[in-house]
Amino acid sequence: MGASVPDHFEDMWRAIEPLGRAERSGGYFRQPFASAERELDAWFVEQATARGLRLEADAFGNRVAWWDSGSGPGVLTGSHLDSVLDGGAYDGPLGVVSALAAVELLRDRGFRPARPVGVSVFVEEEGSRFGLACLGSRLATGALTWDKARGLRDRDGVRLDEAMASAGLDDENPQPWLGSERLACFVELHVEQGRDLVDRGEAIGVASRIWPHGRYRFDISGEPNHAGTTRMEDRRDPMLTYAMTALAANKQARVAGQRATFGRVDATPNSTNSVPSSVTAWMDARCETDEALASMVDAVVRQAEDRAARDGTRLTVTAESVSGAVDFDPSLAQRIAADHETGDWPILPTQAGHDAGILSAQGILSAMLFVRNPSGISHSPAEHAEMPDCLAGVDALAETLQRLSS
Amino acid sequence: MGASVPDHFEDMWRAIEPLGRAERSGGYFRQPFASAERELDAWFVEQATARGLRLEADAFGNRVAWWDSGSGPGVLTGSHLDSVLDGGAYDGPLGVVSALAAVELLRDRGFRPARPVGVSVFVEEEGSRFGLACLGSRLATGALTWDKARGLRDRDGVRLDEAMASAGLDDENPQPWLGSERLACFVELHVEQGRDLVDRGEAIGVASRIWPHGRYRFDISGEPNHAGTTRMEDRRDPMLTYAMTALAANKQARVAGQRATFGRVDATPNSTNSVPSSVTAWMDARCETDEALASMVDAVVRQAEDRAARDGTRLTVTAESVSGAVDFDPSLAQRIAADHETGDWPILPTQAGHDAGILSAQGILSAMLFVRNPSGISHSPAEHAEMPDCLAGVDALAETLQRLSS
Numbered sequence: 001m002g003a004s005v006p007d008h009f010e011d012m013w014r015a016i017e018p019l020g021r022a023e024r025s026g027g028y029f030r031q032p033f034a035s036a037e038r039e040l041d042a043w044f045v046e047q048a049t050a051r052g053l054r055l056e057a058d059a060f061g062n063r064v065a066w067w068d069s070g071s072g073p074g075v076l077t078g079s080h081l082d083s084v085l086d087g088g089a090y091d092g093p094l095g096v097v098s099a100l101a102a103v104e105l106l107r108d109r110g111f112r113p114a115r116p117v118g119v120s121v122f123v124e125e126e127g128s129r130f131g132l133a134c135l136g137s138r139l140a141t142g143a144l145t146w147d148k149a150r151g152l153r154d155r156d157g158v159r160l161d162e163a164m165a166s167a168g169l170d171d172e173n174p175q176p177w178l179g180s181e182r183l184a185c186f187v188e189l190h191v192e193q194g195r196d197l198v199d200r201g202e203a204i205g206v207a208s209r210i211w212p213h214g215r216y217r218f219d220i221s222g223e224p225n226h227a228g229t230t231r232m233e234d235r236r237d238p239m240l241t242y243a244m245t246a247l248a249a250n251k252q253a254r255v256a257g258q259r260a261t262f263g264r265v266d267a268t269p270n271s272t273n274s275v276p277s278s279v280t281a282w283m284d285a286r287c288e289t290d291e292a293l294a295s296m297v298d299a300v301v302r303q304a305e306d307r308a309a310r311d312g313t314r315l316t317v318t319a320e321s322v323s324g325a326v327d328f329d330p331s332l333a334q335r336i337a338a339d340h341e342t343g344d345w346p347i348l349p350t351q352a353g354h355d356a357g358i359l360s361a362q363g364i365l366s367a368m369l370f371v372r373n374p375s376g377i378s379h380s381p382a383e384h385a386e387m388p389d390c391l392a393g394v395d396a397l398a399e400t401l402q403r404l405s406s
Numbered sequence: 407m408g409a410s411v412p413d414h415f416e417d418m419w420r421a422i423e424p425l426g427r428a429e430r431s432g433g434y435f436r437q438p439f440a441s442a443e444r445e446l447d448a449w450f451v452e453q454a455t456a457r458g459l460r461l462e463a464d465a466f467g468n469r470v471a472w473w474d475s476g477s478g479p480g481v482l483t484g485s486h487l488d489s490v491l492d493g494g495a496y497d498g499p500l501g502v503v504s505a506l507a508a509v510e511l512l513r514d515r516g517f518r519p520a521r522p523v524g525v526s527v528f529v530e531e532e533g534s535r536f537g538l539a540c541l542g543s544r545l546a547t548g549a550l551t552w553d554k555a556r557g558l559r560d561r562d563g564v565r566l567d568e569a570m571a572s573a574g575l576d577d578e579n580p581q582p583w584l585g586s587e588r589l590a591c592f593v594e595l596h597v598e599q600g601r602d603l604v605d606r607g608e609a610i611g612v613a614s615r616i617w618p619h620g621r622y623r624f625d626i627s628g629e630p631n632h633a634g635t636t637r638m639e640d641r642r643d644p645m646l647t648y649a650m651t652a653l654a655a656n657k658q659a660r661v662a663g664q665r666a667t668f669g670r671v672d673a674t675p676n677s678t679n680s681v682p683s684s685v686t687a688w689m690d691a692r693c694e695t696d697e698a699l700a701s702m703v704d705a706v707v708r709q710a711e712d713r714a715a716r717d718g719t720r721l722t723v724t725a726e727s728v729s730g731a732v733d734f735d736p737s738l739a740q741r742i743a744a745d746h747e748t749g750d751w752p753i754l755p756t757q758a759g760h761d762a763g764i765l766s767a768q769g770i771l772s773a774m775l776f777v778r779n780p781s782g783i784s785h786s787p788a789e790h791a792e793m794p795d796c797l798a799g800v801d802a803l804a805e806t807l808q809r810l811s812s
Contacts, residue, residue, distance in 0.1 A: 025683070027630075027675070085675035086630065086683065128677055193635035213634060215678050224433075224492065224786035227667035227690040228619060228757040229599035232660045234782075239668050240656055243649040250646055254638045261633035262645055264678045265671060269433070269491035271534055272621050272670045272688040274785040277431070277492065282678040284633040351634040376640075379680040380630035 005108060006391050009101040013390075016043060016093060020083065027086035027381035031154075032124040032135075033061065033163040040081040040093075044121055047100055053119065059174030060139040061123040061164060067103055070114040073184040075405040077102070077397060078120030080136070080355065084128045088383020090191035094371060094390065096121055098189045102398040113405035115184060122355045129154045129163075131215070131282075132321050137355035141362040142176030178359070185332065185365040185404055188356040189397050191385050195376035196348045203392040206337040207328050207368035208347045210357040211259075212293045213286035214322035218245060218304060222313040224269070224277035236312035238279040239267060241304065248303040249283055252296050258287040259351060260296065282320075286351045290324050326357040332367050336400050345369075345396070352378075369396055411514060412797050415507040419796075422449060422499060426489065433492035433787035437560075438530040438541075439467065439569040446487040446499075450527055453506055459525065465580030466545040467529040467570060473509050476520040479590040481811045483508070483803060484526030486542070486761065490534045494789020496597035500777060500796065502527055504595045508804040519811035521590060528761045535560045535569070537621070538727050543761035547768040548582030584765070591738065591771040591810055594762040595803050597791050601782035602754045609798040612743040613734050613774035614753045616763040617665075618699045619692035620728035624651060624710060628719040630675070630683035642718035644685040645673060647710065654709040655689055658702050664693040665757055666702065688726075692757045696730050732763040738773050742806050751775075751802070758784075775802055 020028050020036025030037045041063070048055050048065030056064045064076065079095025099119040106113070122140070127133035130152040138144035150161040164170070197205050222238035246262040253260035265281040283300065287293035301317050308315040337345040348370070360366035371385050371393040385393075426434050426442025436443045447469070454461050454471030462470045470482065485501025505525040512519070528546070533539035536558040544550035556567040570576070603611050628644035652668040659666035671687040689706065693699035707723050714721040743751040754776070766772035777791050777799040791799075 084680050085677040087675075087680070126679065128679075131678070133679070193632045211634070223783070224788070226599045226758060226784035226786075227669055228617070228665055228692045228759070229784060230665075230782070232656065232665065237656070237667070239652055239671070243652040243668075246645055246649040247653070250638065250643070259634055259636075259638065261643070261679075261681055262649075263633055263673065263680045263682050264676045265645070265673055266676075267669065267671055269493075270670045270672075271491040271785070272537070273532065273534075273539070273667075273690050274490050274493075274669045275667055276669050277786070284679050286634045352632060353634070376636070377629075378632035378635060379677070380632075380683070382630070 005101050005105045005394065008104060009097060009391060009394060010387070012047065012097045012100065016040060017089065022086065025086055025381050028083040028089060029085055030081065030083040031129045032082045033167040037082050038167060041121070044081065044096065048119070051100065051104065058140055058177060059169060059171035060136055061167060061169055062136045062140050063121045064118040067113070067117045069112055069116055072115045073182055074116035074118050075113070075401060076118045076120050076183050076186045077188065077401060079188050079190060080122050080125035082124055082126055082128065084126045084379045086381060087379050088381060090383050090385050091193070091378055092125060094191050094385065094393070095189040098390070098394045098397050101394045102401055105394060105398040106402060111402055115405050117401055117405050125355055130160050133353050134355050134358045137358040140176055140178040141358060143358055143362055146174050179362070180364050183364050185367065186356060186359045187367045187369065187400055187404065188354055189369040189371065189393055190354060191378065191383065192370040192373040193350065193352045193376070193378035197346070197370060197372040198374060198376065200346055202346055203372045203389045204396045205346045205348050205370040206333045207350055207370065208333060209328060209349045210326040210353060211286045211288055211349065211351045212290045212323060212325040213284070213351070213353055214293065214297070215320045216283045216285065216297060217318045217320050218242070218281045218283060219278065219316045219318070220308065220313050221278040222276060222311070225275040227273045227275055230275060235275055237275050238313045239276050241308045241311045241313045241315065242279040242281050244307040245300065245304040246281070249300045252299050256292065256296055258292060258296055260285045260300065323353055323357065326360050328360055328367055329365055332365055335403065336367055369393065369400065411507050411511045411800065414510060415503060415797060415800060416793070418453065418503045418506065422446060423495065428492065431492055431787050434489040434495060435491060436487065436489040437535045438488045439573040443488050444573060447527070450487065450502065454525070457506065457510065464546055464583060465575060465577035466542055467573060467575055468542045468546050469527045470524040473519070473523040475518055475522055478521045479588055480522035480524050481519070481807060482524045482526050482589050482592045483594065483807060485594050485596060486528045486531035488530055488532055488534065490532045490785045492787060493785050494787060496789050496791050497599070497784055498531060500597050500791065500799070501595040504796070504800050504803050507800045508807055511800060511804040512808060517808055521811050523807055523811050531761055536566050539759050540761050540764045543764040546582060546584040547764060549764055549768055552580050585768070586770050589770050591773065592762060592765045593742070593773045593775065593806055593810065594760055595775040595777065595799055596760060597784065597789065598776040598779045599756065599758045599782070599784035603752070603776060603778040604780060604782065606752055608752055609778045609795045610802045611752045611754050611776040612739045613756055613776065614739060615734060615755045616732040616759060617692045617694060617755065617757045618696045618729060618731040619690070619757070619759055620699065620703070621726045622689045622691065622703060623724045623726050624648070624687045624689060625684065625722045625724070626714065626719050627684040628682060628717070631681040633679045633681055636681060641681055643681050644717070644719045645682050647714045647717045647719045647721065648685040648687050650713040651706065651710040652687070655706045658705050662693070662698060662702055664698055664702055666691045666706065729759055729763065730767070732766050734766055734773055735771050738771055741809065742773055775799065775806065
């Protein structure tokens with residue numbers, strides 16, 4: 001290829017920019033196994049093929065494009081192409097596009113890795129369709145069994161196995177395949193979802209750890225009734241229990257310096273002139289330690305239960321997923337961060353879950369690179385990274401892959 | 407017809423029972439201009455035709471089946487066939503089925519009215535699709551102009567004129583037609599939506615007045631962001647503003663002995679791991695007096711604005727519809743309620759809006775009959791009336807029509 005790697009990076013970026021973008025908000029809707037995400041998947045296959053990489057597809061919809069070289073367990077890099085609802089352009093795709101560009105850069109430089117280097121795309125990283133984040137990497141590594149996963153349903157009631165079959169994935173008995181015997185290590189590049197690098201004036205950082213986090217479903221049922229004729233004191237209104245719980249979660253997180261969010265709520269029948277029969281809402285909670293997470297969730301649930309008793313409603317709380325703290329291997333992080341021309345890259349924690357966290361928890365040596373995000377905003381149409389920082393990310397990833405595969 | 411009126415009533419009731427009923431909850435989904443409600447409309451045409459009543463259809467989807475007799479302005483009775491989402495079987499249909507049965511009863515008795523008697527069905531009484539209650543009667547009486555109504559949209563973005571066209575209603579310039587020059591009076595029979603008759607041990611009551619009530623849309627916008635990585639103090643979370651507002655509305659209504667309900671809420675993008683970009687919610691508010699309603703709504707909006715300022719969110723409140731107090735003509739109510747074998751029927755207020763309230767406010771002499779509801783529950787699958795009370799309602803309506811059309 002005649003053009004430079006930066007040109008190729010920008011070409012790739014422009015090619016995927018329109019896919020799944022909503023005109024109204026400018027945000028992305030790239031749901032797994034649905035049209036926009038399938039277009040991205042086809043785009044990835046095309047890019048890998050054009051570069052002469054060997055494609056490997058698993059039964060869950062994950063892909064790896066291999067640069068076959070040397071021998072032994074491979075070095076994997078990559079991220080995901082799905083988005084949250086109305087999400088940003090960078091969360092996920094930046095890691096995939098940068099991985100393809102970094103491989104290209106290393107080849108341009110005439111580097112020959114001592115072991116295979118793979119570019120991976122994991123499906124349903126956000127959990128925005130089936131409710132369980134990092135679904136693809138959980139299934140590939142065996143962190144989640146197919147028996148438990150296949151029955152997961154999306155908001156329209158479509159089961160995971162049905163959605164996968166509609167995308168041509170209909171293996172009756174798919175098996176995990178991704179482990180330390182196949183991989184020497186995994187390194188995921190990701191846009192930073194915070195302002196730590198901005199505050200430090202650095203373009204690139206390395207992850208130290210991922211906060212423990214979980215998703216908790218609050219099912220609150222009451223008594224449906226007429227909004228006009230039912231006296232206030234005769235009601236069993238689940239909306240009140242929900243409202244107090246959302247405020248309690250916010251307060252607990254504030255006081256403890258942690259994070260708790262109710263971003264999703266579904267009322268039934270969701271009718272203006274009816275007291276709802278039920279309200280279901282999801283709490284996203286993240287804390288510095290496993291103990292702090294358990295204690296914050298307990299405190300919120302206790303307050304919700306007290307309020308439910310006052311409202312005459314019934315509350316059930318289900319932990320849909322809980323991921324313990326992930327400490328990335330400190331010596332690997334150190335090896336990646338140290339001894340650069342511009343000095344060491346900073347090593348910093350994140351509150352966001354990632355496929356790298358799943359692989360790490362499954363015993364695969366893993367690391368993450370972060371690219372500066374000027375506003376810190378993520379999971380939003382306003383999510384951004386400047387092009388020079390993105391290109392610095394490609395350089396950093398290439399250098400990291402070179403160190404790890406030499 | 408050989409069978410008795412009670413048999414015919416029960417036959418009609420059984421015929422419509424399955425239409426639009428959800429298997430899961432047992433509740434009804436009879437949205438205007440959609441399949442189940444259109445089946446009910448066809449059923450009404452069939453019933454009216456079988457009884458030799460003359461059908462009149464207006465350009466808005468409202469219908470009247472006339473028993474032509476005598477001369478001069480007619481006496482109208484009837485109700486509606488649409489339901490709230492997941493509503494009960496009685497709210498609306500009881501008034502229509504009872505009206506058909508009452509006409510039959512009067513004919514069986516050989517009564518000849520001195521003026522025409524009509525059985526009416528008004529569309530979209532609940533406002534569950536286009537957000538404005540009593541839409542059909544508002545349009546028919548001119549309380550709402552077609553220019554203001556035609557652009558109303560349902561949750562899927564379908565415009566009212568489009569939905570009507572899909573039901574074969576495509577008059578370019580439909581005009582109001584229902585006024586006191588055509589009608590001597592209107593009487594609507596309805597299941598009670600409260601326990602007043604139960605407490606009094608009476609099967610039948612007459613309406614004195616309808617509380618003033620309104621629907622207010624709260625649009626709260628914030629800043630979408632990552633639920634994990636965004637510090638609590640950096641957020642502009644519209645869910646918090648909403649939650650506090652829902653609790654404030656409940657408290658204001660409790661303290662004042664009035665009614666306020668948030669039964670409908672839509673978060674955007676409604677994603678577990680995102681701080682929402684916006685939350686839209688609807689408040690249903692009802693008070694004994696117009697002044698109390700204005701003052702309660704003011705108090706809630708003020709608290710919501712204070713909270714929005716603290717949360718860094720933006721709030722816009724839109725009154726989608728506000729209906730002032732309706733005092734039904736006291737001498738008409740008295741004339742209907744007095745001098746029965748079993749004594750006078752009680753005269754009582756209601757907090758629910760009805761087409762009779764719209765007609766009354768438009769200068770048409772109007773009245774309402776209520777049929778006892780053992781639990782008081784309405785807008786719920788549990789809404790109920792006992793068959794003997796329903797048949798007492800038919801008798802009461804027949805007697806009322808006889809008094810008013812003699």
